[in-house]
Amino acid sequence: METETLRWFQLVADGVTVTEVSEIEAISQPAVSRAMRRLELEVGTPLLRREGRVLRLTHAGSAFKGHVDAVLHHLDDGIAAVQQILDPERGTVTISFQPSFGTWLVPDLVSNFHAEHPQIRLDLRTKSDETMPEVGPRSDVDVELSTLRPPQGPEHPQWRVLTVEPLRLLVGPDHRLSGTDEVALSQVADEPFVMIKPTSLLRRQCEQMCVEAQFEPYVAFVADDLPTLRGYVAAGLGVAIAPALWGGSVAAPVAGLHVLALTDRSATREVGLSWAPQRRMLPAARLFRDYVLDRARAGKLPRPV
Structure with missing residues (x-):
């Protein structure tokens, strides 16, 4: 034929x-x-x-x-x-990433990579369900930026830690802790919480942090994204846990919002890069993967504040 x-x-x-x-x-x-x-x-x-x-x-x-x-x-x-x-410099790389990385990590990586490899096309895709990996042997996604650490084993995606992002407590303008530098999560155990939607890995981690602090949070409001979550807290609707890197999730000024450091040992999340070893990666994708890993090893990613 x-x-x-x-x-x-x-x-x-x-x-x-x-x-x-x-x-x-x-x-x-x-x-x-x-x-x-x-x-x-x-x-x-x-x-x-x-x-x-x-x-x-x-x-x-x-x-x-x-x-x-x-x-x-x-x-x-x-x-x-x-x-x-x-001509690997003219390939396409498909990148999946968690929405919260769209304000600090993805722009940093994409802009710097594009400056060195202007002919490579980057197909950027925001994840709708953070709890499920998008890289796999039959997926068209080359690499994934996520806080989801896959299980270990040859049949699972490979994952490398890029940076560790601190988690902070967000409180409103008239909150009793608004003038405090750092707090323990247990100090707000009896207060209403604003949580991110259940398909977010941050939601899972926040709930686990509350379990470790020995209380079950009362979820008063659910936000679809971090900007909405910040707005709810600034309006005094509850407290929230959110990531905070330079130029990141809570960097944009919101009137009345206070960001407090958490003393809880689990108040961080690992940000990593994953790919499927069973799927043949084309040269442009390998170039981007290696660029990201090298940039992380060299300490050139945005730094925590």
């Missing part, structure tokens, strides 16, 4: 007319129709049926289409891999 014919079949199966295919490919309409008939003879059964002026997939055509998509996807990946080997 010719690759060109499979691509024409893919177009027709996706709703493109034979006339449109002939125009796109700069070939005559009869030539496209003959190629479809040859393909059906090779497969051994009709793949398309005509409904008025439109071609529809038969049951056999639907079954065949899924495999054609997979074959052409792998073929395109192979061509891209060869192109990246020939």
Whole structure:
């Protein structure tokens, strides 16, 4: 089977007319129709049926289409891999990251990497569910910036710590502790809490910190993101635990918001980079991964305050 014919079949199966295919490919309409008939003879059964002026997939055509998509996807990946080997500076790197990293870590890494490798395209994706890894052997994500440490083992993603981010207690303008430099979490055990949504790893860690401080928090309000959480606390709706790095989660000034250091031993979170060793990483992605790890080892990431 010719690759060109499979691509024409893919177009027709996706709703493109034979006339449109002939125009796109700069070939005559009869030539496209003959190629479809040859393909059906090779497969051994009709793949398309005509409904008025439109071609529809038969049951056999639907079954065949899924495999054609997979074959052409792998073929395109192979061509891209060869192109990246020939010129790794023109590849694409797909990066997944937790939303809270979008204000400090991701801009720092992306801007500095882009300055050294301006032709490499970076596909940035914010995670919707932080509790699930997005790197894996069948994922199209190359690397992931996360606080989620995967289980150890050859079948799991590899993970390297980049930096440790301190967690702080946020209180409102008239809070009794607003003039204090540092506190223990147990000092606010009886107060209402503002928590981040359950799909956040921060939510899990905050709840665990409360367990270690020997109390169950009363969750008065739930915020979808850290800016909203800060706003709720500044409005006096409760206290909250949030990360705080230079230029990071609580750096933007919010009127009435006070940030207090926590003396609890678990008041930090590890920020790491993960990737799937079972998935072949193309040169541009390896270049970005190694750049991030080298930058972390050299102490060039944003520093805690």
